[in-house]
Amino acid sequence: MRYCSTRDRGQTVNGCQAIIRGVSAEGGLFVPTAFPRLDRADFRRLAELSYVELAAEILSLYLPELSEVLPSACAQAYAPEKFGAVQPVRLRNLGGRRTVLELWHGPTLAFKDMALQLMPHLLTRSLEAERDGRDALILTATSGDTGKAALEGFSDVPGVEVAVFYPARGVGEVPRLQMATHPARNTHVFAVDGNFDDTQTGVKRIFADPELAALAAGRGAFLSSANSINIGRLLPQVVYYLYAYLELLRTGALTEEEAFRIAVPTGNFGNILAAWYAARMGVPVCRLLCASNQNHILTDFFATGRYDLHRDFHKTLSPSMDILISSNLERLLFELLDRDDATCADLMAQLADGRQYSLPERALSVAGRFSGHWAGDAETTATIGRVFAQEGYCIDPHTAVAFSAADALPEQGVATLIVSTASPFKFPAAVLGGLGLPASADEFDNIDRLSRKIGAPVPQSLAALRHAVIRFDQVYTQGQMRSAVADLLSHRTGRS
Numbered sequence: 446m447r448y449c450s451t452r453d454r455g456q457t458v459n460g461c462q463a464i465i466r467g468v469s470a471e472g473g474l475f476v477p478t479a480f481p482r483l484d485r486a487d488f489r490r491l492a493e494l495s496y497v498e499l500a501a502e503i504l505s506l507y508l509p510e511l512s513e514v515l516p517s518a519c520a521q522a523y524a525p526e527k528f529g530a531v532q533p534v535r536l537r538n539l540g541g542r543r544t545v546l547e548l549w550h551g552p553t554l555a556f557k558d559m560a561l562q563l564m565p566h567l568l569t570r571s572l573e574a575e576r577d578g579r580d581a582l583i584l585t586a587t588s589g590d591t592g593k594a595a596l597e598g599f600s601d602v603p604g605v606e607v608a609v610f611y612p613a614r615g616v617g618e619v620p621r622l623q624m625a626t627h628p629a630r631n632t633h634v635f636a637v638d639g640n641f642d643d644t645q646t647g648v649k650r651i652f653a654d655p656e657l658a659a660l661a662a663g664r665g666a667f668l669s670s671a672n673s674i675n676i677g678r679l680l681p682q683v684v685y686y687l688y689a690y691l692e693l694l695r696t697g698a699l700t701e702e703e704a705f706r707i708a709v710p711t712g713n714f715g716n717i718l719a720a721w722y723a724a725r726m727g728v729p730v731c732r733l734l735c736a737s738n739q740n741h742i743l744t745d746f747f748a749t750g751r752y753d754l755h756r757d758f759h760k761t762l763s764p765s766m767d768i769l770i771s772s773n774l775e776r777l778l779f780e781l782l783d784r785d786d787a788t789c790a791d792l793m794a795q796l797a798d799g800r801q802y803s804l805p806e807r808a809l810s811v812a813g814r815f816s817g818h819w820a821g822d823a824e825t826t827a828t829i830g831r832v833f834a835q836e837g838y839c840i841d842p843h844t845a846v847a848f849s850a851a852d853a854l855p856e857q858g859v860a861t862l863i864v865s866t867a868s869p870f871k872f873p874a875a876v877l878g879g880l881g882l883p884a885s886a887d888e889f890d891n892i893d894r895l896s897r898k899i900g901a902p903v904p905q906s907l908a909a910l911r912h913a914v915i916r917f918d919q920v921y922t923q924g925q926m927r928s929a930v931a932d933l934l935s936h937r938t939g940r941s
């Protein structure tokens with residue numbers, strides 16, 4: 446299996462090299478040059494496998510260089526101690542042929558664990574396979590969920606250090622504490638004075654800084670990202686869509702003759718792109734519902750073919766979807782354009798220079814399998830209340846956005862898989878609002894109230910957070926981000 450850049454398909458690399466590099470030299474994203482196809486006989490065979498076995502099989506198709514180490518890597522990543530059960534994801538059938546795919550049973554209570562528990566193994570095994578002895582300094586800008594998931598995933602991984610930057614005023618109290626109290630010695634957390642875009646811009650500048658790259662190289666290290674533009678984060682996400690399909694068949698929620706819809710709460714377009722990759726592999730998906738909040742640039746894009754950044758940024762109840770530049774959309778564009786790298790590069794340049802682009806006519810029809818829908822905060826809150834009243838099932842605000850899309854765009858008789866990306870306990874104040882209960886200024890009170898209301902225990906990791914020791918409490922200016930990274934590199938003692 447080879448990978449090419451969305452902006453230059455002539456040069457290809459293997460999967461290990463794509464994971465190590467993160468982005469290609471001209472700034473494009475790595476994509477597989479072909480999608481492995483599975484047929485009915487394959488699905489019947491795969492249906493016998495556990496999640497861990499399935500993950501190792503599917504990922505071996507994409508990363509054959511790692512096929513020998515994948516079984517143990519997947520077993521470590523999705524260990525029952527981390528996900529609370531042998532199968533790391535769970536499905537729940539609801540009325541109206543709706544099935545929820547719960548992806549938040551990992552250590553940080555959000556779906557990013559599904560990729561970030563495995564990605565460190567993929568990175569270190571790729572370095573071994575490539576006989577690349579360098580150490581990695583992972584840099585990540587986060588508005589919450591990615592940061593903690595990266596800290597968890599990379600904790601105590603030999604040869605890797607992690608630096609997470611988050612906007613001091615742009616994350617919730619629970620995610621802030623989750624990061625600021627993270628104990629592992631190879632992890633570093635920086636609050637940045639600014640919003641998420643400022644933070645992300647600061648991190649991008651660090652990646653583009655030749656002096657820092659030279660400093661890293663001089664110390665036998667390199668800078669790498671845990672953001673979802675790395676193919677090593679995307680591939681593990683394809684697995685749960687295959688697993689969900691096999692479970693739908695196994696439980697009788699779907700027949701082999703049927704196709705189904707998938708509704709995905711979308712921010713950076715990674716999760717829904719993984720669903721589309723699964724469809725390319727043969728999972729019978731008839732529609733992909735791209736669900737957005739008030740930052741509905743993707744809804745507009747799928748309605749008009751025009752991606753237009755001239756708009757205000759809104760802070761919403763679903764903060765992990767408060768994104769205007771959905772980086773992974775570039776990977777879909779490349780496919781919609783029938784792998785025309787020059788046009789893809791041109792559209793991305795238009796976006797960078799003029800803050801907008803329009804899809805050529807020929808690509809528009811291919812995008813037809815996607816439908817966009819957005820829900821504002823009021824609709825999100827109402828959906829949380831409605832789903833709880835109708836189903837006795839409590840959902841977080843991100844998941845509620847996907848429910849809104851599924852219910853607003855009904856298709857008679859078609860089964861729908863609704864992707865649930867966070868535990869309701871991660872966003873307790875918003876969930877209480879949806880359930881018609883007052884929220885307190887203290888998030889831990891809210892967590893307790895929610896637990897009583899829905900009759901579910903407080904997840905252990907959150908209960909422990911209340912008394913955890915704060916390790917990082919300094920706020921850095923944007924200008925100080927660079928020197929913080931330079932310090933980390935200078936103090937490196939190398940691999941022991």
Ligand SMILES: *Cc1c(COP(=O)(O)O)cnc(C)c1O
Pocket residue numbers: 555556557590591673710711712713714715716717765766843866867
């Ligand atoms: C990251 C995140 C999303 C958005 O996922 P993308 O892959 O960026 O589209 C949705 N919900 C939650 C809870 C998240 O953490």
